[in-house]
Amino acid sequence: MLSRTADCLYWMARYMERAENTARMLGVNYEMSLLPQSRDAAEQGWRGLLSISELTGSFVQRFGEVNARNVMDFMIRDETNPSSILSCVRAARENARAVRGALTTEVWETQNQTWLEFNRLLRAETTLRDPGPVLERVKTRSHLSRGVTVGTMLQDEALHFLRIGTFLERADNTARLLDVKFQAAQSDFFGVASGSDELEYDFYHWSAILRSVSAFEVYRKVYRNVILPEKVAELLILRSDMPRSLANCVNEVVSNLHLVANEQSHETLRRAGRLQADLQFAHIDEILATGLHAYLTQFLDRIGDIGVGISRDFLVPMVA
């Protein structure tokens, strides 16, 4: 397969996954902003969301005041923001269009249709008044986009690079979400709890995080227990049977990388394999003892490093 084709497929999948995760993050923030809380706490939530995506600077430049409406506007449909849902959906579609010959008709049409629909929908004024349905719709189209690739494409390199893109992006996004949400709760989590109100607040906080990665029911099923922060962390980091956990994402990246391995990809495979082993044999207590933030920061570095390796080995190789 052409390197450029692989590159477009990889980015098509990454952008679609990013659109979905942005929608998930906005959804959980929006939901939490409806809980009784101080104005400061609410603003803190939106600030956190911007910092997860490393977008605080460009946001402040464009909007100034951090509030729900502005952040929604910026993250959903601002075309100057390359990570907004609108920008991601457009980028996914542009990449698909560049390699439509490598996609099945159904995959291409799904991607094109998604773009046509959101290009209209996201610009509508109602989107900001009631973002819930739109964010749900983004998730639905992303499910569809992933499903149609698995359901119609030949299981060759094209599909493998799509999968690598999906899971690398998801690993990155889940880690960022965990990082910012645990930080927000850190005073409660590792600090001294004060009073029974906190307990109640915790429940809503953690259950919202679980729901943002479609893991609320999964948590109950796996642990049959009340919502405990360390269990939430364990589920989303180490449980390899949880589809959005870091462990599962890295497993998927590694197995797809093995399927496309070439003469120069040894080092990238080694690093990915090592990260996989680290997750496989880690214990949540150790991670929490060293500090979750430090752990996730390091994880993001390693994921970024694997991404660079994939680009160098497969997508924009220097030959001739």
Next chain:
Amino acid sequence: MMPTFDEMHGTDSAVRDHYRTYVQWLGRQPHDAMRSRREEAEMIFRRVGITFAVYGAKDEDGAGTERLIPFDLLPRIIPAHEWREMARGLRQRVSALNRFIHDVYHDQEILKAGVVPAEQVLNNAQFRREMMGVTAPGDIYSHIAGIDIVRAAQPDGSGTYYVLEDNLRVPSGVSYMLENRKMMMRLFPELFSEYRVAPVAHYPDLLLETLRGVAPASVNEPTVVVLTPGRYNSAYFEHAFLAQQMGVELVEGPDLFVRDGFVYMRTTQGPKRVDVIYRRVDDDFLDPKAFRADSALGCAGLLDVYRAGNITLANAIGTGVADDKSIYPYVPTMIEFYLGEKPILQNVPTYLCREPGDLKYVLDHLGELVVKEVHGAGGYGMLVGPAATRQEIEDFRRALQAKPSNYIAQPTLSLSTCPTFVEEGIAPRHVDLRPFVLSGRSVQMVPGGLTRVALKAGSLVVNSSQGGGTKDTWVLEV
């Protein structure tokens, strides 16, 4: 000006035999049904992304830069016997043109014989000296040819097909031929049980067979690719479509590189050798080392590999020397010269402004003639006398006098009309036809071609860049 020939109705407005069933069917369709079918068609074309790019334009959604080519619901129907004759003529014409290209880059016998004036060829900007002595596999140079055909009425009311121009470089439009048929079968399946319409969907197969058949002789299992200028090119959809339908890679210039006398593409598994390039990039941009140095669309060193016979380009470099409008008038004599046959398809009578006698006639009759730049394409740089203002005619006169050899002129043929679904209802609009002729180990084509239609009432310009649309073209099997 001659009367107009209508594809559906005869001089007495009676419906022609081959349209009779269609007209009866159409009479049974409520008007609204046709309108909603048209909306359905547009929706599908947009979803499938059958669009062409327009530089710098934005639509009301801000999506911009992509437009649909208007698709007309009424088919253009060609009876079996007319197509048989046309196909024979196309085969003959394209064979002679390929012989001509081979000849001008080798022994130049046709020039020595004085059949075509030597300076017309040798001083032509499309004549590529780099091609002298280059022998393409099977002596085929224009593997994919699009021959534009129009029909004009004779005084007795019958219609005659004329070749308006030959497109031997990178003719486009075949994807619309294929998509239009798919759309018609989707919208009006019942019509296809009433008519036996010759299928066209096997075109990509014929194309692949043609391309594989002209690979360098030493290659057993040739690797074929389609070379596109990229997704911002107006015909990008077609490039991607053909690559996908043939199951070959769609490459851009930066995907290719030359090493040790061969062309390779960069793949995820390392370099892979390429044997045949169906290139949709103009000669000038193919190789920055040989042609335009600023081209980012080509592959440096490609020409050397080509001259060494280690890669096949389809179409070959330098085929423009045979489809130039200044060469066109000589094609009928070319056919007699190379094949010893009478031309089956006729040329439109043409005045060469480089000849003083012809120039005088043209200047005296500008208001009646169509004057074209010899290197122009896409309907640009032409004067349609009867439709032009006095000012336009005078402007053109000055341009013509300044550089007569740059122009040819033809009588204003009234292109035939075909009923077309427009805002006011169903009305006649002018059409042409572009069949695609494939030359490899043999000469092949699918029945019909792309019918283009000028949607503006009275307009004779069918180019999509100037508001033209397309129709499905039915060649009947009986």
